[in-house]
Amino acid sequence: MDLITVDTVSYSFLLSAYYMWNRQSRAAFITMGTTVRAAQFIGLNQEECWGDIDTVERQTRRYVWWSVFIGAGFISMSWGTPPMLIETNCHVQQPLDVEDSSEQCPKFGSTEIYEDGQSRPVTVGSYNRFKAKMYKIANSIMHQIYFTQHNESEELCQSISKLHQRLLAWERSIPPELRSESHPPNTIEDGEDAALKRIFALQALTLQVSYDNV
Numbered sequence: 001m002d003l004i005t006v007d008t009v010s011y012s013f014l015l016s017a018y019y020m021w022n023r024q025s026r027a028a029f030i031t032m033g034t035t036v037r038a039a040q041f042i043g044l045n046q047e048e049c050w051g052d053i054d055t056v057e058r059q060t061r062r063y064v065w066w067s068v069f070i071g072a073g074f075i076s077m078s079w080g081t082p083p084m085l086i087e088t089n090c091h092v093q094q095p096l097d098v099e100d101s102s103e104q105c106p107k108f109g110s111t112e113i114y115e116d117g118q119s120r121p122v123t124v125g126s127y128n129r130f131k132a133k134m135y136k137i138a139n140s141i142m143h144q145i146y147f148t149q150h151n152e153s154e155e156l157c158q159s160i161s162k163l164h165q166r167l168l169a170w171e172r173s174i175p176p177e178l179r180s181e182s183h184p185p186n187t188i189e190d191g192e193d194a195a196l197k198r199i200f201a202l203q204a205l206t207l208q209v210s211y212d213n214v
Helices: 004-022 024-042 054-078 125-148 155-175 194-212
Strands: 111-113 119-121
Touching: 004 024, 004 054, 024 054, 054 125, 125 155, 125 194
Parallel strands: none
Antiparallel strands: 111 119
16 A cells, blocks of 8 residues: 555455455454545545546545445444544535436435535435435444543433434435335336336335444
8 A cells, every 4th residue: 555546445445345244354344444544644535635636536536435434434333443434534525426326216206405405316326325424423423422431411411412313314304215115025026127126125225224223
């Protein structure tokens, strides 16, 4: 890692994910920690420092950063360690949809509110944005509740209440396309839209499981 680039960070993240899914938890934890530090070293968490870059490069950096953020949050939650990243570490907008993430779920047509206040259709890419928002809250819960010293119980109760309200607000904002109850088992029929429907069904299930474990 003498020369750290966005590609280096991407490779390191994928390597950590490989270790994680193959139950090599120690290697996954160490590699993810290295990935986070490498991303911060090249300023991947500070979009204002990226300078004048083209749209494709900007969206790529956003995708990579938020993948790292979610991955680091998942590992910290899984092993009960202090979060590697918290909200104040992030100054990067959520990525916009590109060609391979702009497809919509058939027969729904819901909209999603972006960070700029614009309302746009819910797409395959919406899943990652909602998951990133959830991990921002989850990491704050771990940091503020479990790994911060509180001098008074009232202060702790206020922190818990605020974070709980944020989590509930996030859950209410999830569109029908990304809710597991919208995709009952064995209801997806074969057809040209079947593969796309299965993608949304899997995303909805994964999002529900992640929420249940916060």
